[in-house]
Amino acid sequence: MCDECNHRAEINPLRAFDCKNPQCAEIMEGAPRITDHLCDDCREHYETVKRYLTASGLSFVEDTRLVRGLDYYTRTVFEVQVDNGMGSQNAIGGGGRYDKLAKEVGGRDVPGLGFALGYERCVLALEAAGVEFPNASTLDLFVACVDDSVRERAFSLVQECRDAGIATEMDHQQRSLKSQFKLADKLHAAQVAILGPDEVAQGCVKLRNMETHEEQMVAFDELIKVLCQ
Ligand SMILES: [Zn+2]
Ligand SMILES: [Zn+2]
Numbered sequence: 001m002c003d004e005c006n007h008r009a010e011i012n013p014l015r016a017f018d019c020k021n022p023q024c025a026e027i028m029e030g031a032p033r034i035t036d037h038l039c040d041d042c043r044e045h046y047e048t049v050k051r052y053l054t055a056s057g058l059s060f061v062e063d064t065r066l067v068r069g070l071d072y073y074t075r076t077v078f079e080v081q082v083d084n085g086m087g088s089q090n091a092i093g094g095g096g097r098y099d100k101l102a103k104e105v106g107g108r109d110v111p112g113l114g115f116a117l118g119y120e121r122c123v124l125a126l127e128a129a130g131v132e133f134p135n136a137s138t139l140d141l142f143v144a145c146v147d148d149s150v151r152e153r154a155f156s157l158v159q160e161c162r163d164a165g166i167a168t169e170m171d172h173q174q175r176s177l178k179s180q181f182k183l184a185d186k187l188h189a190a191q192v193a194i195l196g197p198d199e200v201a202q203g204c205v206k207l208r209n210m211e212t213h214e215e216q217m218v219a220f221d222e223l224i225k226v227l228c229q
Helices: 003-011 013-018 022-029 040-055 119-128 148-163 177-186 197-202 220-228
Strands: 077-081 091-097 113-117 139-145 168-170 189-195 204-209 215-219
Touching: 003 013, 013 022, 077 113, 091 119, 113 119, 139 148, 139 177, 148 168, 148 189, 148 197, 148 220, 177 189, 189 197, 197 204, 204 220, 215 220
Parallel strands: 139 168, 139 189
Antiparallel strands: 077 091, 091 113, 189 204, 204 215
8 A cells, every 4th residue: 555545554544545546446445344343332323323314304325435534533424415516526514523532632521523614615505506695794884095194094993993893894905095985885885984184184084874975074983983873
């Protein structure tokens, strides 16, 4: 077998089922299958898992060669696949059980279970299933800079608003004021706070409601209160 498989034979021999080396694959064809060699406890556990899945109406395929890329799993590992519309790229995630991990890394002796989902694959699967996506969460406020001199003040204003729970963005690419408004539109900002040297000198922003186009001057220390109304 390849060096990697020989090395892993000590740590996690099951990983050899995953080796892309043709010679290893050939050897593993004749390798014993884990399901034929479970101890009584593991056998019972495995049967219970399958019973629960069936009782929950989840269809599953037993894959005696399934291996995950991490060595801490115990007993159950799984992959989640979608049936339709994804072709061969139909695995959207996977995970398993790790009964010894917490203790091994110095924690309490508690069992664990987890999985990772592929974000893009999930989006593709949802699209293939015809799921309609809700609008991306809208932006409460976009802080637009009239010129570069006010960027620093704008930046701290954005942080203050975010700290107050107001979803706030600003431009970070030196866009023109016009382009900043385009961006604010694209992000569905409810309000735009326009900040120029005059406003900074007066300690206020010009706040524009993007729906009604109404504008009002709002002092910095009133802004959060006004936005939260
Ligand atoms: Zn190998
Ligand atoms: Zn066992």
